[in-house]
Amino acid sequence: MKRSLIALGLLVAMPLAGQQSSEPIDLGVLNQIKWQAFNNSQVMEHLFYLSDVYGPRVNGSPNHRAAAEWIVKRLESYGLKNVHLEPWGPFGNSWQYRKFYGALVEPNYAPLIGFPLAWTPGTNGPVTGEAILAPIHSQADFAKYKGKLKGKVVLIADPKVVAMHTEAEAHRLTDEEIAARTRVPDPSRMGGFGGAPARGPAPVPVDRNAALKLRNDTSKFLSDEGALVAVNYGTNGDGGTVFATWGGSQDPNDPVPPPMVAITPEHYNRVVRLLQHGMTPKLTFDIETTTYKDNQMGFNVVGEIPGTSKSDEVVMLGGHLDSWQGGTGATDNGTGSSVAIEAIRILTSLHKPMARTVRIALWGGEEEGLLGSKFYVQQHFAPRNTMKLTPEYAKLDAYYNDDSGSGRFRGISANGNLLTKEIFEQWIAPLKDLEITTVIGATAPPTREPGGTDSTSFSWIGLNGYGFMQDPLEYGTRTHHSNMDLYDRVQQGDVMQGAAVEAWFVYNTATRAEMLPRNPTPEPATK
């Protein structure tokens, strides 16, 4: 079965009326890719190591580094060359936690579901304190609480309205939702993680600098006031699923807050209600964290399948490897990393020459602002503020990114380029049984500022950074930055499909007669 399928090796040209190019479609290669992706899959094995064994992978932490070293070995086992951890930076301190215990101990006992916020210290053994409600919305709130927080467990958020779950948490894109992405953009339809349709009004844009300043000012205030532990309920979730990320800062020059944790809102609200009834709830925490100051440099994991006739031209694929700390970084972005590793495995298993070099890059520092990929494109291709192009700039064919969770690929963005759209449409034509149907073309222009994920670091400087449109599944509702970002919330069939599609796109790009079309090179950024 296996041999006969591989032996087919059909090469089909698919002419499409009125289009500018007719792309060669090698159905034999596609068949091999699908066979490897679905009948010989290793993608969940990759994911097992990245999540169950080495997760969570906060940037620069020992876990992140161990996962990276495991990937180096795995890529080398597939015959990749020049596999290495490529430094970038400086990033700052890394951080990992080794114990979280929290409990309500008075007026009654309950263990608390939660975890420490990144870059916050531990408690140096078990500590117990009375709770106080002191929601901090801005620096103006500090005056209200001055002198009142010493030795207290400080609840720094307003109580949360917990609603019943009247909609299914998991969602696959409907045909209508997919079609909507191809239309002229309508802000009322935007938003939502992982391509989820927006529910409710569009989110208020966050001023990242203002958010970081409030964080630092809050850290200093809480620390100066002698708060014992600061508590919130993260950004989303309930029912034991807690979404949360940083509390402190990786920057060694930033102030260090007291220990900070996020807990499930049902537990948070209980403490608030006890306070509102004039009671004096007490909480115990026992938290161990380590802030690693010895290695301030970040790193990306990079490796190559050298090209044959055009080895100086490069097709890249990847996603970020770093994660937040609540779960094991399974869907953000163990899946994208595992899919890229699996696509590489599939490509090497084909034993088919590819003219261009295929390079996998698994970024660090994505969660702190696409740092790994931004440094990478600056070092290799061009700084955005000068746009002084390196020789490599002309040779970077494309970068394919996967970072929207576990969901299968339902489409791909052509970065607003009609020529690319027509090529991609021919590539996905034979993928109907994989349920990827749509190329988003000229009506969705590429973002001119990096944001969201690493492909935008490429498109920001005019390179071809492509992102796949994925089924959101439970990404926004359950796993994205939560303690439930775990292996069991990954859908095996979906990541198998992702690896097949990604391998197919990379193969076609690496063997195509010409490099893919580009958008105009942007002017230097003025800000």
Add this chain to the structure above:
Amino acid sequence: MKRSLIALGLLVAMPLAGQQSSEPIDLGVLNQIKWQAFNNSQVMEHLFYLSDVYGPRVNGSPNHRAAAEWIVKRLESYGLKNVHLEPWGPFGNSWQYRKFYGALVEPNYAPLIGFPLAWTPGTNGPVTGEAILAPIHSQADFAKYKGKLKGKVVLIADPKVVAMHTEAEAHRLTDEEIAARTRVPDPSRMGGFGGAPARGPAPVPVDRNAALKLRNDTSKFLSDEGALVAVNYGTNGDGGTVFATWGGSQDPNDPVPPPMVAITPEHYNRVVRLLQHGMTPKLTFDIETTTYKDNQMGFNVVGEIPGTSKSDEVVMLGGHLDSWQGGTGATDNGTGSSVAIEAIRILTSLHKPMARTVRIALWGGEEEGLLGSKFYVQQHFAPRNTMKLTPEYAKLDAYYNDDSGSGRFRGISANGNLLTKEIFEQWIAPLKDLEITTVIGATAPPTREPGGTDSTSFSWIGLNGYGFMQDPLEYGTRTHHSNMDLYDRVQQGDVMQGAAVEAWFVYNTATRAEMLPRNPTPEPATK
């Protein structure tokens, strides 16, 4: 506003063609009830104390007792008489936990979401052991694991298939679902907690005796083998919501297992996968539990609004007060208890004489098999096996029970009695804005064996035990016996409605010219 509403005092007879009775409907009283229930509600305050302050309330535990004593004071503050804890029993040991800490510590750190199983011991300080997978389905499995469990953290369940949540967790009954309850019973439509429609095949009936024997044999086996801690993932749930109840037994003569815990299946499965890859995951637990052997008797909380002209005739209302340990017993059955307390408050606030005595009973031991209500009906009315009737038997008019979670009342069962159905239909006719629409009549005969909840302890001996049909909301999917059975998962509007409806039914029953019709008194039970 308040005075003018109360002053209305309309008394309307609602003749219905072709029916045997025409029930007087006092719209003035109904108006007062609704005003109290919605504009002066205390139901969430009751619930706050029962759940946030005194929960969880495992039967006979200090928490259960403290909640009961709080209720006694509250009922006395409403002017109730003869308020007391009425003993029944013996029940056995009571139990409470005071610390739960669990973590995966090798190959990597992760705090575990879970809690100890009831009547299992603590660890006597932190303990760490290697995991071993040893699923126990029956006593036949013991031989496989003999000699292999000493000092180990034993995973006693098969790994769980964790699925995406493709259906909404919260559900309100549709008109069609409600209508289906009124039709001739169809086993394919039965089942589901809290009146939820069955999804999938009907559940396999559990042989309770066999389950208890397997529990006891497993306890002895694990203890004899020197297992350090036994772990499963409970009966339902994921995403940090863990459904679990007992591990040991309240019977002081039953064997004591090692410490036992339930954890979220994502965490459980992670350990299993590590084992399946030949790794040696280690887990740490630090669990403190107390088994109380000093008071083996159970108790119900009972109190009365004495009747006027027919004070020897009794209308009862209530629900069980005891709970499981994972959450705070908010929806099982803090809501039913709070609704009954609130109905009592509303009734006392009317300052309207009621001919019959109104008696609230908040049962203990429901979770262990309706023990409190079964003992109560045996002591007060008749032992089922002899059916030797006490004088009280003839004087018990009705018992109204609320024990299906937070959902509003959408209907009531007339216990298969057509005469009752016609009375209840007149009582609910003016409640259209409360969305209770349906009386389930002669096509749904009363259960002849007690089960499910405490109203069946009454109907089992031929007394009028009535249960309300409630919207399931998140009862089966989120809260019933889980660590998320918490205050925030209660829907305030729904429990307000429940209190209004329950007060209205109790008022009408207590002031009606005649007692409600009964079904034929059953013969003594032969088993």
